[in-house]
Amino acid sequence: MSDAVKEGIIRLAQALWASDDLSFVDTERTQALREDILRKLLALAMTDDERAAMLGLPHGCRVRESAKIISPDSLVCGEHVWVGENVVLDASGGLIVGSHTTFAVGALVWSHSSSLSNIMMDNRSGNPWIVRKPTKIGSGCYIGGPSSIYPGVTIGNQVIVLPMTVVTEDVPDNVMIGGSPAKVLRTINDEWIANYRLQNGL
Ligand SMILES: CC(C)(COP(=O)(O)OP(=O)(O)OC[C@H]1O[C@@H](n2cnc3c(N)ncnc32)[C@H](O)[C@@H]1OP(=O)(O)O)[C@@H](O)C(=O)NCCC(=O)NCCS
DSSP: OOHHHHHHHHHHHHHHHHSTTOOOOOSHHHHHHHHHHHHHHHHTTSOHHHHHHHTTOOTTOEEOTTOEEESGGGEEEOSSOEEOTTOEEEOTTOEEEOTTOEEOTTOEEOSEEOHHHHHTTOOOTTOTTOEEOOEEEOSSOEEOTTOEEOTTOEEOSSOEEOTTOEEOSOBOSSEEEETTTTEEEEEOOHHHHHHHHHHTTO
């Protein structure tokens, strides 16, 4: 890039920063939100494991660049969890994730629901109609994206959630689920693992 182009970009950024189009509000709430936004912007320059460490996740966790964790302080997460691009992990109502679980690109995991605030015609910030329920995902799970897991759902250990699944109810250990609403499609047992490894030469 030529120096003239670089200087042009800097001039443009300076003009934008000085313009009245950028309106910042100086309240406690906006300052707190801005800290989150700046953290996210700076995290773009981090690697997957640096990003996970910044969020306080344990050893071996990796978080891709555009993933969002809501209320990370309320997330209890095992080791070696992989969080893909555009994943949303909502821990605002409590979220537990076991070790060696993957959230594939675009997976959405919820522990709150705001729909009542709309029905009550009261969608103000801080309205009292938000429903929060703790959600739990077991160890050794593969959560395909873009699936959606509803607030309050418990998913067992070693569960495969196929892409585009909507999980509305609890799921037992060692199953494959798919569809909307999710249905059990396979049992994940030694036979399934042996067949899958054979088919894929692993
Ligand atoms: C699931 C997987 C492990 C294969 O397991 P499998 O036992 O061979 O599964 P199948 O392909 O036979 O599918 C099982 C059943 O679910 C159905 N199914 C497959 N994908 C589905 C989906 N997204 N939603 C609903 N049903 C689905 C199949 O049609 C099949 O139905 P059947 O029982 O009537 O035959 C493999 O396909 C996989 O990992 N898929 C996800 C890939 C992915 O998301 N990659 C992202 C990057 S990691």
